[in-house]
Amino acid sequence: MKKAITVWFWVKILVPILLVLIGLLFFFLVVINLLAGGSSDDSQVCYPSNNDTSAGAGIGGDWKDSKSKTHKAMQAAADKFKNELHMSGDNIAAALAIGLRESQFNPKAENPSGQVKGIWQWGAGGVNGNRYKDTQDNVDSQVNLAIKELKSSHAATLTHMRNADLTHSLEAWDVHFEGVAASDPQRKSTQTLATAQRVKQVFKLDFSGSLTDLTGDDATTAQGGATLNPNNCPPATGTSSGLPVKGQYNITGGYPNYQGAGGSPHYGMDFQTVGAKENGDASNVYAVADGKVYTKAFDATGGNNVIIKNNDGSYTYYGHAPSQESIVVNKGDTVHKGQHISHQGQTGLATGVHVHFGVNKKKPAFAPQSDGLVSGGDYLSKVPRKAVPEKGQTIPAGPFSTDQDKDKK
Incomplete structure (x- = not known):
């Protein structure tokens, strides 16, 4: 009788409990991996040029008109990214083009469910958490939020933007700032690249950057525990011609x-x-x-x-x-x-x-x-x-x- 009770106890109580615990452990491991952005190898963060792709039609709107509010907002953002983060022209063009894709660069943009909002559509308390917090619905406040995150929680974005061309700058922002996979169709890669190429021309973003000048809280800590290592890439000098000499x-x-x-x-x-x-x-x-x-x-x-x-x-x-x-x-x-x-x-x-x-x-x-x-x-x-x-x-x-x-x- 005692043996029968022991078998019943294992089959009816302990085994189901163990299965539930194992399932919960697996679930938490998956969630932790997703929050960390998966494993990351930051040893190769520089990219060969790949900006010659035929990109097709870009994103429309009045942003090309220098008198429009959108154009002025984008110019203000470009100046801040250049002066405070020392981003290259390709880096900035990518950030601006993605802002156009996400919200038409509208700081008051909000999705119908209210879960994301702003120029780069931050989480506002729904399923994506609350990155937006008490940020104001204006360009200056939201660009400041972006810069703060790029220096701290999302520094992996700049790690992968360093010395990157336009195509890879777009990928770095999407993957490490927006949190989408490189292959995700919502990136609208072809259309966004065409937009970024035009943004680069309109705002005259033809200059190199120096992202090693990062300062601020946790500037060397990237999302997911990756490290922003200034030794990973050479300074943004030299030649991009692909020849062994310059001049x-x-x-x-x-x-x-x-x-x-x-x-x-x-x-x-x-x-x-x-x-x-x-x-x-x-x-x-x-x-x-x-x-x-x-x-x-x-x-x-x-x-x-x-x-x-x-x-x-x-x-x-x-x-x-x-x-x-x-x-x-x-x-x-x-x-x-x-x-x-x-x-x-x-x-x-x-x-x-x-x-x-x-x-x-x-x-x-x-x-x-x-x-x-x-x-x-x-x-x-x-x-x-x-x-x-x-x-x-x-x-x-x-x-x-x-x-x-x-x-x-």
């Missing part, structure tokens, strides 16, 4: 020979900035793609050189630096497109100050005829046409400028 330059040696089709074998390209010496900004060498430093070494041919394994699996070589110290990155460092990595020089077999640039799509091998070597003119999309007579070749040419679109392919 006025010549191509002084071609591929696969110095003259491109004949002469001494030369499985790389020589870039020489006009007036460059072995130090100073004019001699800077820049990474052409995101990647990680593979080696930093010296050899009799290339002199002091650095090899980077790019995120696309290729390897790029930058040779002839004046010294090991003039290569300003080290083995294992993460580098980003446009980051200053070295200086032009003439160590090894070199005449005149320049950087020897090589590309191998398979392995870190740059000796003549190594398997996987390709022409830098084919790999770099913005080498001027004049220097690329045909596929697989480059020839000495110039001078060119990294700022002149008319010279680019």
Whole structure:
């Protein structure tokens, strides 16, 4: 009889209780994960440019009219974001375009159920919580709220906006400020990108940013426990051209020979900035793609050189630096497109100050005829046409400028 009671007790009482407790534990774990925004890897927060997408029609309204209230409100917001957060033009254009999408940039906007309100449709006490709190229904108060959150509870937004282009700035704001998935159709990605492109033109938002200047309460703590690490990305300087030099330059040696089709074998390209010496900004060498430093070494041919394994699996070589110290990155460092990595020089077999640039799509091998070597003119999309007579070749040419679109392919 006692055994029967024990079995009944387990089956009828303890087992159901245990199942309920397990279910509640699972439910709380899911909720905590959602509130934290899921796991986040902030080691890669810089993005290659992707603003050339054909975006279609944008969001209408009177915001393009400089005399309209909406235009003036957007201009005030843009000025605050620039002056107080040091956001880039792309960052600001993204924030303004999303404000247009969410509310037509109307600080009095409120959804029918009253659960979200304001320019960026904050939760106002319903299912989304109460982020809005005692914020006033005007532009100044709501922009101040946005800035406060971007410095504290939603700092992950700025972490992912740092050095991001327009497309990825939109994604960073939507995912980390609005709280929607990157693939969510309510983002209206195509229409919002078109709007952001137009916003950038109308408000003349063509400038870089400096988001490392963040200050304020909990400025380094991002939503979900992620960390705003200023070492994740390089400063927003350098070049966005995708070339290893900046400003006025010549191509002084071609591929696969110095003259491109004949002469001494030369499985790389020589870039020489006009007036460059072995130090100073004019001699800077820049990474052409995101990647990680593979080696930093010296050899009799290339002199002091650095090899980077790019995120696309290729390897790029930058040779002839004046010294090991003039290569300003080290083995294992993460580098980003446009980051200053070295200086032009003439160590090894070199005449005149320049950087020897090589590309191998398979392995870190740059000796003549190594398997996987390709022409830098084919790999770099913005080498001027004049220097690329045909596929697989480059020839000495110039001078060119990294700022002149008319010279680019």
